[in-house]
Amino acid sequence: MTNILNAILVIILVLNLFTLGTSRILTVIRIVAIQGFLLGFLPLLAHNHFSLASILIVLTTMILKAFVIPSMMSQALRDAQIKREFEPLIGILPSIILGALATVFALLFTSHIPLAQEHTGTLIVPSSIATILIGFIIVTTRFKALSQVIGYLILENGIFIFGLLLMGAMPMIVEMGVLLDLFVAIFVSCIIISKINKSFSSMDTRILSSLKE
Amino acid sequence: MVSLNLILGAIAILCVSGFPALLFSSRSNHGQRLTTFLIAVGSVLGLSGAGLFLASGNAVSIQLRWQLPWGNFSAALDVLSVVFLSLIFIVPLLGSVYGLEYWKQSEHPENGQKLGVFFGLLAGSMALVVVARDSILFIVAWEIMALSAFFAATVEDDNCSVRQAGWVYLIATHIGTLCLFAMFILWSQFTGSFELSPVLTMSSKAAGTLFILALIGFGFKAGIMPLHVWLPGAHANAPSHVSALMSGVMLKMGIYGIVRMTQLIPVTDIWWGSVLLIIGIISGVAGIVFSISQNDIKKMLAYSSIENIGIICIALGLALLGRYQGRSDWVFLGFGGALLHVVNHGLFKSLLFFNAGTVIHVMHTRDINQMGGLAKKMPLTMILFVLGAIAICALPPMNGFMSEWLIYIGLFKTITGDAVQSLPFAALGAVALATIGSLAVAAFVKLAGAVYLGNPRNELINHAEESSPVLLVPMCICAVLCLFIGVYPLPVVNVLGGATNLWARSTEPAMSVLHIAPLQLICIIAAVLLSAIIFFLLVFRLWPGKNDIAKGTWDCGYARPTDKMQYTGSSTGDTLVKLFGFILWPVSQKPEISGAFPRRFSFKSVVNDTILDKIILPFFRFAGHYLPMVRVFQMGQTHTYVLYILIIIIVLLIVGF
Numbered sequence: 001m002t003n004i005l006n007a008i009l010v011i012i013l014v015l016n017l018f019t020l021g022t023s024r025i026l027t028v029i030r031i032v033a034i035q036g037f038l039l040g041f042l043p044l045l046a047h048n049h050f051s052l053a054s055i056l057i058v059l060t061t062m063i064l065k066a067f068v069i070p071s072m073m074s075q076a077l078r079d080a081q082i083k084r085e086f087e088p089l090i091g092i093l094p095s096i097i098l099g100a101l102a103t104v105f106a107l108l109f110t111s112h113i114p115l116a117q118e119h120t121g122t123l124i125v126p127s128s129i130a131t132i133l134i135g136f137i138i139v140t141t142r143f144k145a146l147s148q149v150i151g152y153l154i155l156e157n158g159i160f161i162f163g164l165l166l167m168g169a170m171p172m173i174v175e176m177g178v179l180l181d182l183f184v185a186i187f188v189s190c191i192i193i194s195k196i197n198k199s200f201s202s203m204d205t206r207i208l209s210s211l212k213e
Numbered sequence: 214m215v216s217l218n219l220i221l222g223a224i225a226i227l228c229v230s231g232f233p234a235l236l237f238s239s240r241s242n243h244g245q246r247l248t249t250f251l252i253a254v255g256s257v258l259g260l261s262g263a264g265l266f267l268a269s270g271n272a273v274s275i276q277l278r279w280q281l282p283w284g285n286f287s288a289a290l291d292v293l294s295v296v297f298l299s300l301i302f303i304v305p306l307l308g309s310v311y312g313l314e315y316w317k318q319s320e321h322p323e324n325g326q327k328l329g330v331f332f333g334l335l336a337g338s339m340a341l342v343v344v345a346r347d348s349i350l351f352i353v354a355w356e357i358m359a360l361s362a363f364f365a366a367t368v369e370d371d372n373c374s375v376r377q378a379g380w381v382y383l384i385a386t387h388i389g390t391l392c393l394f395a396m397f398i399l400w401s402q403f404t405g406s407f408e409l410s411p412v413l414t415m416s417s418k419a420a421g422t423l424f425i426l427a428l429i430g431f432g433f434k435a436g437i438m439p440l441h442v443w444l445p446g447a448h449a450n451a452p453s454h455v456s457a458l459m460s461g462v463m464l465k466m467g468i469y470g471i472v473r474m475t476q477l478i479p480v481t482d483i484w485w486g487s488v489l490l491i492i493g494i495i496s497g498v499a500g501i502v503f504s505i506s507q508n509d510i511k512k513m514l515a516y517s518s519i520e521n522i523g524i525i526c527i528a529l530g531l532a533l534l535g536r537y538q539g540r541s542d543w544v545f546l547g548f549g550g551a552l553l554h555v556v557n558h559g560l561f562k563s564l565l566f567f568n569a570g571t572v573i574h575v576m577h578t579r580d581i582n583q584m585g586g587l588a589k590k591m592p593l594t595m596i597l598f599v600l601g602a603i604a605i606c607a608l609p610p611m612n613g614f615m616s617e618w619l620i621y622i623g624l625f626k627t628i629t630g631d632a633v634q635s636l637p638f639a640a641l642g643a644v645a646l647a648t649i650g651s652l653a654v655a656a657f658v659k660l661a662g663a664v665y666l667g668n669p670r671n672e673l674i675n676h677a678e679e680s681s682p683v684l685l686v687p688m689c690i691c692a693v694l695c696l697f698i699g700v701y702p703l704p705v706v707n708v709l710g711g712a713t714n715l716w717a718r719s720t721e722p723a724m725s726v727l728h729i730a731p732l733q734l735i736c737i738i739a740a741v742l743l744s745a746i747i748f749f750l751l752v753f754r755l756w757p758g759k760n761d762i763a764k765g766t767w768d769c770g771y772a773r774p775t776d777k778m779q780y781t782g783s784s785t786g787d788t789l790v791k792l793f794g795f796i797l798w799p800v801s802q803k804p805e806i807s808g809a810f811p812r813r814f815s816f817k818s819v820v821n822d823t824i825l826d827k828i829i830l831p832f833f834r835f836a837g838h839y840l841p842m843v844r845v846f847q848m849g850q851t852h853t854y855v856l857y858i859l860i861i862i863i864v865l866l867i868v869g870f
Contacts, residue, residue: 089852136855137859139852
């Protein structure tokens with residue numbers, strides 16, 4: 001089981017770098033959808049038991065992260081009529097390098113912290129830290145509002161992975177609550193993005209700040 | 214247990230007293246009456262709780278768990294709390310009744326309800342501060358108190374000067390709270406818990422640090438001299454009954470904090486008392502000197518509050534010296550005098566602020582140079598003012614005399630006795646106290662003369678008439694209480710004896726103040742004096758054939774004197790203002806008179822707050838000039854802020870391991 005778990009986590013790490021490496025927003029949305037689909041398997045693999053509650057959360061996670069949220073975002077993308085992130089703060093290649101560095105940092109860092117016995121063999125902690133850092137990188141370097149939503153989504157994916165450690169201790173309801181929050185947040189921001197675009201015709205968050213006056 | 218429950222219930226009622234009124238129309242007075250009724254219910258509950266506690270005399274405490282990560286809901290009653298509670302349950306009630314007429318909801322539809330909410334919240338949170346026995350609960354109550362005072366004092370926020378005074382207050386009070394945070398964190402480090410229970414031994418460094426932090430943190434609220442900058446503006450710009458509550462009770466919360474902290478920790482050094490004594494002398498003298506120099510009736514009263522806080526600090530300094538030296542007579546006279554003065558000042562300063570409010574209500578100005586001649590229109594108000602002024606000037610037979618007299622005796626005791634135990638420098642306090650007393654008389658002569666005596670300087674006075682009973686009754690109650698304590702202080706002094714024992718942690722049976730101070734004699738003399746005054750007053754009134762020739766007060770033989778040709782407030786105080794010019798820095802615009810027909814000139818003299826204008830504002834201006842460079846970090850872009858979070862997380866990860 002651990003091998004399959006680690007394999008999935010490695011795929012997730014690679015997908016992270018993919019999100020940094022492309023400027024087509026639709027592609028990024030698809031990558032995030034795949035990532036969400038893979039994330040859905042993790043609770044089953046991490047704990048080796050198939051209770052009704054865990055199957056429920058697996059299904060909810062998959063449906064939300066792999067289908068509902070991505071389709072909402074691509075809808076918003078169509079409404080906004082943008083295809084690419086034209087001018088990120090740092091270029092595509094440097095951001096891949098940054099992401100790789102963050103992944104390396106996460107791996108190095110994890111080797112220094114004392115973990116519980118059953119978590120030492122898995123990649124759960126480093127991949128969650130790496131995903132969180134990459135989420136941060138996207139949020140800070142991309143300026144299109146939709147890219148930022150994607151950044152937050154990846155950030156949440158990292159937190160979800162970290163939550164696997166606490167699966168036994170944390171009630172399922174907490175995880176469901178987090179999912180609900182995320183869904184509502186993205187739902188609202190997608191609506192706002194398409195509405196703003198209709199009346200303001202720009203999605204650059206640097207210019208959006210002029211709306212406050 | 215019943216007593217504490219009663220008081221906690223009273224606190225709850227006071228806190229919510231203003232909220233039901235929000236349901237009423239903002240133009241009807243019903244909501245305001247309901248608020249006052251609730252405050253009355255709460256106050257009566259609280260006072261009966263306090264009375265029950267004094268009758269039984271057992272210390273009671275309650276401790277409940279709560280969901281916060283630190284501390285407990287821990288409250289207790291002791292004699293010290295009860296002394297402050299008595300003030301908290303009397304003054305807000307009087308203020309609220311006064312507000313029924315002074316700040317009628319129907320005349321102030323835009324802010325009356327807001328004032329009601331925060332007035333009740335202020336009273337309730339002050340009571341909670343006094344019963345709290347847990348650092349966290351204390352600081353929560355403290356902050357509610359500070360904020361509700363801010364909102365209550367700035368109800369007229371459409372006025373620029375009100376807003377400005379509010380900001381100064383808010384900044385000052387939060388600097389104080391910052392010190393309190395530091396103090397309570399250190400407290401929990403030294404004692405291992407947030408619980409506020411007395412500590413028997415503590416290193417002198419630790420205790421000294423706590424004392425200094427308490428002095429600064431609570432000093433901001435009490436308004437001791439270099440930390441008083443918020444006080445005159447906030448008091449002057451608040452509605453008068455809020456000023457009364459702030460000056461009469463809220464400043465005392467600062468004193469309560471210092472008293473409570475020194476009760477909790479052992480007195481380890483002699484400098485504690487000395488520092489407090491010197492601060493008291495500075496606040497007292499400078500406060501009253503500033504008071505003389507002002508021409509705003511409420512600013513005069515506000516500065517005089519600083520003076521009275523100074524007197525309380527002198528007395529507390531004496532008590533601390535006594536505790537260090539093991540001289541129980543200094544402790545009893547100093548601490549007893551301080552507590553009595555806390556109660557007294559709460560009563561007579563409320564009386565005076567209420568009084569100033571009625572005058573402002575009639576004259577629509579706070580400038581005493583625009584008033585004058587009110588005595589003929591409002592004789593009862595004038596009599597109440599004079600009673601308050603007698604009390605605040607520490608003249609017999611009012612209560613101010615009682616407390617200051619105890620302090621005088623205590624200070625004189627520091628020079629008598631053998632060389633080891635005597636502390637001659639503390640007797641400087643007596644000199645300062647005498648100076649303060651005489652200057653206070655000057656200040657209130659100026660105030661009374663300018664406001665009530667002489668000829669009117671303003672046409673508005675033609676419409677003036679005696680204040681309505683709703684305004685007069687709260688003042689009368691204050692005056693009666695002042696007179697009662699002044700003539701028959703024994704019951705109050707007995708309670709103070711218990712409080713002093715608690716504070717000084719003396720296990721020996723309560724040393725009766727009666728042994729040290731011949732109070733009974735004073736009572737008799739006061740009664741004789743009072744009856745003599747009443748007797749002569751009656752004789753003078755009933756004397757047949759007194760001549761009633763109406764003359765202008767400052768006629769001076771001029772054929773056609775105008776109302777401008779009389780002593781103003783400024784000119785009355787001028788000699789003293791010049792004398793203390795080195796503190797006051799008066800700014801005046803004087804006319805140059807030359808030639809046979811001099812041109813028209815106007816004269817203006819202003820005294821600003823030296824510390825605010827010469828030290829603090831220049832400092833802020835300097836900061837405002839150079840610190841904007843730091844604003845580069847605040848770009849207003851979400852990315853940048855997220856980047857800061859990222860950087861900090863990575864730094865923490867690296868530093869943490």
